[in-house]
Amino acid sequence: MPVKVLIPTPLRPFAEKQECIQFDARTVGEALDLLTGRYGELRKHLYGDDGRLRNFVNVYVNDEDIRSLQKDKTPLKEGDIISIIPSIAGGNFLV
Amino acid sequence: MITDPMLRLNEELVNRIRAHGVECYPHECCGALLGRDAESVREVLDLLPLENRHGASPRNRFTILPDDFRHAEKVARERGLDPVGWYHSHPDHPALPSEFDRAHAWPWYSYVIVSVEQRQPGQVTSWRLAEDRARFMPERMEIAARTRV
Numbered sequence: 001m002p003v004k005v006l007i008p009t010p011l012r013p014f015a016e017k018q019e020c021i022q023f024d025a026r027t028v029g030e031a032l033d034l035l036t037g038r039y040g041e042l043r044k045h046l047y048g049d050d051g052r053l054r055n056f057v058n059v060y061v062n063d064e065d066i067r068s069l070q071k072d073k074t075p076l077k078e079g080d081i082i083s084i085i086p087s088i089a090g091g092n093f094l095v
Numbered sequence: 096m097i098t099d100p101m102l103r104l105n106e107e108l109v110n111r112i113r114a115h116g117v118e119c120y121p122h123e124c125c126g127a128l129l130g131r132d133a134e135s136v137r138e139v140l141d142l143l144p145l146e147n148r149h150g151a152s153p154r155n156r157f158t159i160l161p162d163d164f165r166h167a168e169k170v171a172r173e174r175g176l177d178p179v180g181w182y183h184s185h186p187d188h189p190a191l192p193s194e195f196d197r198a199h200a201w202p203w204y205s206y207v208i209v210s211v212e213q214r215q216p217g218q219v220t221s222w223r224l225a226e227d228r229a230r231f232m233p234e235r236m237e238i239a240a241r242t243r244v
């Protein structure tokens with residue numbers, strides 16, 4: 001399925017400054033694999049050492065968070081738009 | 096990769112960040128830095144204070160959720176700007192990024208931290224995550240005294 005992946009500003013420097021990249025993928029996981037396969041430096045910003053999507057990385061298909069769908073197994077249809085949307089988090093020294 | 100990043104903003108904006116930190120004390124405040132990025136100079140021209148969505152522990156954590164993130168992008172665009180970074184306060188702690196800040200940071204953005212000690216605003220610093228995520232690099236701040244017209 002031809003789908004589009006929207007790259008957030010902070011990750012564009014690692015994806016040849018592109019805002020939007022088209023892939024042929026059947027699931028969200030497949031689209032993200034194709035993305036990080038092409039732009040390997042994105043991997044460490046999207047995934048933790050455990051290989052799972054970092055908790056401050058949100059992936060939406062059209063307007064739905066994939067956590068409320070089938071996560072990386074969420075199926076795609078032609079023309080779907082996958083958005084990577086940051087949460088911004090941080091804090092102080094107290095644990 | 097930029098080796099010596101610099102953030103330009105004016106005194107009024109810095110004072111607004113300090114005031115937001117005081118207003119939220121003893122909780123952490125947070126907000127977006129709206130401006131323009133040209134490879135050599137990054138300029139902050141406006142702020143968007145945001146709600147700290149960390150319900151459980153707002154004294155030592157802050158969270159900006161996707162809806163607020165998208166709101167910040169929309170507001171920025173309406174003003175002809177982009178979110179170029181984010182600010183938050185460290186109540187009763189120095190303006191240095193914590194390990195938690197580093198672990199949750201995005202590359203590229205400027206992270207401005209204001210220290211608020213006993214409700215008094217203190218030092219303001221800015222940081223950028225190294226591309227290998229291993230550490231935060233200090234970002235020079237150029238603070239103009241005059242308000243832009």
Ligand SMILES: [Zn+2]
Pocket residue numbers: 090091092183184185191192193196208
């Ligand atoms: Zn912090």
